Amino acid sequence: MSKKRLIVIAGPTASGKTSLAIELAKHYNTSVISADSRQFYKEVTIGTAKPSLEEQNGIIHYFIDSHSLNNPLTASIYAEEALVILEQEFQVNDLVILVGGSGLFIDALCVGLDKIPFSQEVRDQLNIEYSKVGLEKLLIELAHKDPEYFVQVDQSNAVRVIRALEVIRNTGNTYSSYLINDTKEARNFDTTYFVINHPREILYQRIEKRVDSMLAAGLVDEVRSVQHLAHLQTLNTVGYSEFFRYLKDEIDYETAVQLVKQNTRRYAKRQLTWFRRYPKAVWLSQTDLSLQLEEVLSYMK
Numbered sequence: 681m682s683k684k685r686l687i688v689i690a691g692p693t694a695s696g697k698t699s700l701a702i703e704l705a706k707h708y709n710t711s712v713i714s715a716d717s718r719q720f721y722k723e724v725t726i727g728t729a730k731p732s733l734e735e736q737n738g739i740i741h742y743f744i745d746s747h748s749l750n751n752p753l754t755a756s757i758y759a760e761e762a763l764v765i766l767e768q769e770f771q772v773n774d775l776v777i778l779v780g781g782s783g784l785f786i787d788a789l790c791v792g793l794d795k796i797p798f799s800q801e802v803r804d805q806l807n808i809e810y811s812k813v814g815l816e817k818l819l820i821e822l823a824h825k826d827p828e829y830f831v832q833v834d835q836s837n838a839v840r841v842i843r844a845l846e847v848i849r850n851t852g853n854t855y856s857s858y859l860i861n862d863t864k865e866a867r868n869f870d871t872t873y874f875v876i877n878h879p880r881e882i883l884y885q886r887i888e889k890r891v892d893s894m895l896a897a898g899l900v901d902e903v904r905s906v907q908h909l910a911h912l913q914t915l916n917t918v919g920y921s922e923f924f925r926y927l928k929d930e931i932d933y934e935t936a937v938q939l940v941k942q943n944t945r946r947y948a949k950r951q952l953t954w955f956r957r958y959p960k961a962v963w964l965s966q967t968d969l970s971l972q973l974e975e976v977l978s979y980m981k
Contacts, residue, residue: 684770684869687980688715688786689779690955691876692883692948694890696969698731700876701779702739703973710773711740713762715780715789718917720747720758723909726894726902727919749906752914759788770869783832783954787859790871794858799850806842806849818845829856832954834947836921839913873961874976877952882967887944894919895937903927918943 689701705712714720718728722745730744742765747753753761766789769776780786787793810818818841823830825848833840844855878886903923909915910924919940926936955961962979966972 685775686869686871687777688873692951693781694886695876697779699969700972701777705739705777708775710775712777714743715778715782715785717782717785719744720753721749723749726897726899749914755784755788758785762789781951796858797851802850803846826854873958875955875961875963877963891941918947
């Protein structure tokens with residue numbers, strides 16, 4: 681595997697990562713591994729913007745509909761499973777495509793994650809606090825103690841917020857300091873990072889169009905179909921949490937739609953903040969798919 685290469689196509693939600701990854705896979709006659717932490721789950725499709733079988737265009741995709749919401753996939757387990765797949769793929773391909781917007785999962789596979797300290801006592805205390813005072817006060821503490829991770833984390837995901845505070849309180853160190861450093865286990869393949877970087881107004885237009893398309897495709901009905909799983913942290917995510925509130929008559933439909941669009945824009949900002957930590961990433965300036973493909977292939981030569 682020493683001469684093998686993983687091409688990473690990263691970028692914010694609705695930036696067109698999947699389309700570019702598929703075109704690259706067709707060009708190189710290789711497979712695609714998803715690093716989108718929501719597309720793993722077979723119970724949800726519309727709100728996660730999974731590529732359809734038609735869009736996959738005969739390209740083998742891993743980690744699409746591969747797991748259940750009832751058995752969430754952590755970044756570390758994802759890395760273990762993806763490394764096995766990579767080893768198999770590299771037996772027949774010199775190059776594989778990794779695509780997604782979940783920075784933590786990309787990092788777990790490409791560079792590995794540190795053995796982050798664990799404290800059940802601190803975690804239990806934080807869960808008690810969360811049940812009593814809610815997430816907002818925990819977010820304030822996280823913003824004060826680890827501003828770097830605060831801008832990266834999904835701020836509606838209580839599990840990740842609590843995990844970060846558990847480490848901070850237990851060790852006195854920031855959680856972000858454990859995520860990426862120079863002590864990771866070496867990988868037996870080379871990695872090239874590309875990040876799609878649309879101008880803000882174009883990205884926001886794409887997000888607006890994406891949400892409208894999801895609604896037209898039946899997003900609300902999909903949310904209703906998993907309403908019995910609303911307590912799962914895997915569904916405490918943009919596009920689902922807002923419409924769970926709508927289905928409980930806490931907000932009206934138009935408010936839910938606007939919240940989805942607003943929260944998606946905020947999520948995109950956090951994704952871009954994460955990807956700016958990659959010092960060797962190539963930021964793609966083109967907005968047209970064919971020009972993006974040309975840009976990547978030119979660089980790879």
